[in-house]
Amino acid sequence: MSDTNKTAIAAEKEALNLKLPPIVRPLEDIGVGTPAQSKLLSYRRSKEQQKTINQLVIEGAKRNLARTLDKRTPSSPEPDYPPTMTSEIKKKGFNYIYLKQCVESSPIVPIQQEWLDHMLMLIPESLKEGKEREELIQSLINEVSSDFEKSMKRYLVRSALVRPPVKWLEDEGGHLPESPVGLDYSKLWHSNYLQTRKQILASLYIVHPTMKMLLDLGYTTFANTVLLDLTGIRGKGPIDCGSLKNDLSIQARKAEEKIMNTWYPKVISLFTKKESLEGIKPEKLDAFYNCVSTLMSNQLKELLKRTVEGFVKLFDQEDQRGLPIFKMELTFDDDKMEFYPTFQDLEDVVLGLVERIAEALQNVQTVPSWLSGTSTTVSLDTELPEHVLQWALDTLKVAVHHNLEGARKHYETYVEKYNWLLDGTAVKLIETFQAEDHTFDEYTEAKSLSQGPGAGNGDSDMLLSVTIPLKGLNPQWSEEP
Known part of the structure; x- marks a missing residue:
């Protein structure tokens, strides 16, 4: 290869090296999340848009409210009430009444049927018979159940609320309950409790x-x-x-x-x-x-x-x-x-x-x-x-x-009407009548001597048949119709 070609190739490599960015090695803590990365990852465009929309709606509602209030007639100034009508005592009283109504509206466990049965056992059987008596007993049960519910509500109010010292609340809930006395935790009580319990078990034999x-x-x-x-x-x-x-x-x-x-x-x-x-x-x-x-x-x-x-x-x-x-x-x-x-x-x-x-x-x-x-x-x-x-x-x-009063009156009736037959009065009347001179018609007069001296007084006489017994026997008296 000629020197010209070598020079061209070297120049081309140098040009390529100038265009490529430098090689950057990865950081060692690339997997660790930074605050900036956390904020970026939690960012949601939809949430930001929803916040913007809500803000616009609230601002529009405020503008509408302001326009509506401007159109209304201005309200009269608040009257100057006496201090007693806006006092703290009145507020406490109304607050107590409201809380009392809330407590009374809570559910109450009704009276147990077993308790009612024990109460009915105390009523004599003679007072339970008859349709009217059954209705009366049912009315009694309803009254007892109602009184039980009222007393439970009353107790619930007393145990949950403390009535404020307001005069016009004296009839609300009865007398003020005493302040509850809790356990004294200032000194240890468990050991004393165990000791007392042991003494009770040792002396109170009825729990044996x-x-x-x-x-x-x-x-x-x-x-x-x-x-x-x-x-x-x-x-x-x-x-x-x-x-x-x-x-x-x-x-x-x-x-x-x-x-x-x-x-x-x-x-x-x-x-x-x-x-x-x-x-x-x-x-x-x-x-x-x-x-x-x-x-x-x-x-x-x-x-x-x-x-x-x-x-x-x-x-x-x-x-x-x-x-x-x-x-x-x-x-x-x-x-x-x-x-x-x-x-x-x-x-x-x-x-x-x-x-x-x-x-x-x-x-x-x-x-x-x-x-x-x-x-x-x-x-x-x-x-x-x-x-x-x-x-x-x-x-x-x-x-x-x-109960013997009737028998006593019956006895007195016999003595009053027929004692004259026994005390000699009848014998004297007969002897006097026989000693006198009378005609046959007078002897057969319809008036009977057995009616006695008390005849004609308007009382209804009881006729008796008397059987004269032998000596030593009692006479037998029997009523005739």
């Missing part, structure tokens, strides 16, 4: 598991149980008071035997197990068994009390559907007319039945006395309170006197 089992056993046994079945007494018809006394005494004795053969063995079995005295220290056994005896006594006293109340209810003057019918005879002996049994005897029988009920279950042994097996037994205190017995006796006395 065995006591809970005894309580459940008593409730299951005695909840719907009474010593006497008094439902069918009136259905038996007229009954002799002595027979009634014997029947109820037998019932009470059988019920007592049933309780002692069913409930009492179960009670003893609770305390013969090893775990029954778990957690009870030996020096605390006497106190524990005293608690057991008290619980058993209360259960038996409640049973006797309900039995007495059920017997007294038989003589309720307002509900006589269960009132017993006693058989009484009007007798005549030794020129004396009286009822058998007498009113006093009948009253003594009725009151004696209450005393018979009170005598039941008086020889129930205490648990430690039974477990010890000693010859000297200790019985539970199951005697009815004096005020319960006195109430029952007083109520029955009034009821017996009230």
Whole structure:
């Protein structure tokens, strides 16, 4: 190759080198995002345009609002209200009323049906029968439910809001609630709580598991149980008071035997197990068994009390559907007319039945006395309170006197109208009539001597047929229609 060609090629390479940019090597941190790169990558043209459009719309709306306000009649200046109308007290009052309405509008849990059922159990069955009574009971349930809802709302308002001291709010929500007293966290309380809880468990024996089992056993046994079945007494018809006394005494004795053969063995079995005295220290056994005896006594006293109340209810003057019918005879002996049994005897029988009920279950042994097996037994205190017995006796006395008032008036009617036949007045009239001279027509006069001196007074006389008995027998008196 000639030198000319070499020179041309070299010149051409040099020209090419002058036209190409210099080679730049890539940076070492090319993969790391810088703030400028992040802003560039997050930039969106559409968002910028949307911001611009929104700004234009807002500015247009402001211009339209300004033009509309300019066209309106200028409003009158705000009146100068008295300070009391714009005071802080009024603002607080209105704010409280608004908050109270908000709280009251919150949902309230209705009263439980179980609670209503327990309330209805307290109403006597005699007040539940009849269509009108059912409507009345439903009205009572609605009223109780409404009162419950109102009281819950009232409590909710009291617990959520504090009524400001405004005079015209005194009737809103009742009295001001006391300031809540929280726990004092200034000193440690957990250790004191555990210590107190331990003392309660050691001293309050009623929370012992065995006591809970005894309580459940008593409730299951005695909840719907009474010593006497008094439902069918009136259905038996007229009954002799002595027979009634014997029947109820037998019932009470059988019920007592049933309780002692069913409930009492179960009670003893609770305390013969090893775990029954778990957690009870030996020096605390006497106190524990005293608690057991008290619980058993209360259960038996409640049973006797309900039995007495059920017997007294038989003589309720307002509900006589269960009132017993006693058989009484009007007798005549030794020129004396009286009822058998007498009113006093009948009253003594009725009151004696209450005393018979009170005598039941008086020889129930205490648990430690039974477990010890000693010859000297200790019985539970199951005697009815004096005020319960006195109430029952007083109520029955009034009821017996009230129900015997009709029989007493019946007796007085006999004595008033026919006593003249027995006291010699009739004999004197007959002797006087026979001693006088009368014609045959006067002897056969229609007026009967049996009408007595009281005839013609307008009263309706009761005609009696008298059968004169043999000596030693009572005369028999029977009403004629």
